[in-house]
Amino acid sequence: MQEKDGMGEISPPPPAKRQPPTVRLRRLAAELRHLRQEAGLSQAEVTEKTDVNLATLHRIETAKAKPQLRTLNALLDAYGVTGNRRADLITLQKEAKQRGWLHGFEADLPSPYSAYIGLExxxxxxxxxxxxxxxGLLQTEDYARAVVRGVRPTATDDEVETRITARMQRQALLESDTPLRLWAILDQAALSRTVGNDAVMRDQLVHLSRQAQRPHITVQVIPFSAGAHPGMPGSFIVLKFDADSPDAIHIDSMAGGLFLEKETDIQQYNHICEHLRAIALSPTDTAALIASLREDY
Structure with missing residues (x-):
């Protein structure tokens, strides 16, 4: 039922609230942007090759619009994309409005275009x-190798090295001119469990200490003395984007990587983050604890 204003006129309905882009749509936008750049094409050159409107292309590449299938095919033709990669992007287009996503971690997942790496x-x-x-962003190569071999005992040497290479490449995000701001919260168990051997752990703790001193990296440890806490059910990552783009929650599991996008889930995990930061040691006390544990190795 429409409301009448004070003059007896029918007021227009309020404008519909624009839905934020889903993880799938953001991934599709990022991949199309990377594909154009790999092809060495400007947006203007793409419009000449495909007749896709410049404004439309900009909206597609910034996840403000879902491309129609014929538009997507025209862009993929221009970028020379074929085979499985093309099929994957078409699937993304078809599912772009769906929220929540369990993405299986197959042997070839750690590529520049995998779901999590692209969003990160x-x-x-x-x-x-x-x-x-x-x-992962703070692991040494030897520690990472020991983790992958321990967690995936049936992986081949090639699969292990593919994952290690991807993990090391991800760390470039911390080295750019505008680096990713990382706030790492660890349970003390992550520091006390020997992964690899004593030498691997000693080098890892030295590296962690050095990284924690950088201005865009904050490290806090939740000591054993804190007792039970909300992080004990499992690890997670909250990815934060520009102000007009909602957070994305990523949870790793043996079944794959689960993305959470509901507003209630985002609020819950941000609240958990606040609680964990509050009960964790300060960065200064964390540095002291890491130095103490390092002596054990």
């Missing part, structure tokens, strides 16, 4: 809670 590269900040491991 678009984020401006990551809040990473880990209960059992050092966060």
């Amino acid at each position: 590269a678009e984020a401006r900040q990551a809040i990473n809670y880990e209960s059992l491991f050092i966060p």
